[in-house]
Amino acid sequence: MALELLTPFTKVELEPETKDKKRKQVGILGGNFNPVHHAHLVVADQVRQQLNLDKVLLMPEYLPPHVDTKETIDELHRLNMLKMAIAGIEGLEIETLELERRGISYSYDSIKILKERHPDTDYYFIIGADMVSYLPTWYRIDELVEMVQFVGIQRPRYRAGTSYPIIWVDVPLMDISSSMIRDFIKQGRTPNFLLPHEVLDYIEEEGLYR
Secondary structure (H helix, E strand, C coil): CCCCCCCCCCCCCCCHHHCCCCCEEEEEEEECCCCCCHHHHHHHHHHHHHCCCCEEEEEECCECCCCCCCCCCCHHHHHHHHHHHHCCCCCEEECCHHHHHCCECCHHHHHHHHHHHCCCEEEEEEEEHHHHCCHHHCCCHHHHHHHCEEEEECCCCCCCCCCCCEEEECCCCCCCCHHHHHHHHHCCCCCCCCCCHHHHHHHHHHCCCC
8 A cells, every 4th residue: 555645744654454464664864973872773763663663774874965064073983882882772774885885875775775785675764854855956866765654753843744655654753962961061061961971981081073
């Protein structure tokens, strides 16, 4: 049964017949993860549970394709923090494809490679509401929407709508961002409870974001 176009703010529960039980159902949450924080983890875990996915892959990008270039740190640090953040959490794994491929991390290229490697898998690409309005500018977006199911997450201060087929999933709204955490550290403030304590310990030990 094909998924119908959904309006913003619609919470969706997929009926059993909409999925082919012989195929794997895998979510992808891409990002810079600079650093990873609790909002990332809540989104990944809630999407996995609510859409009954086999797992969600956190996929750190090597070079974001945004016009406004992001300040970032070495990918090894970002990868180490991700490993610490998801250790022992069921259903969350890391996909390092974009770090290995290097270059600009276009989602179309990554999904194409993943589908070629895993033809038995259906992918669900998770994006925040702040990214939805940018979808028309994404590289080869019309082809990408044929390859993957987009899953939208509402964020504080953002209200989005789009003509693209998106499943909207409700998760607890957490007004946390990586840039906020970096700013806290630069100001000498400790971002307690905003990210896993193992990640915070790593940041302090490595002297990151100072």
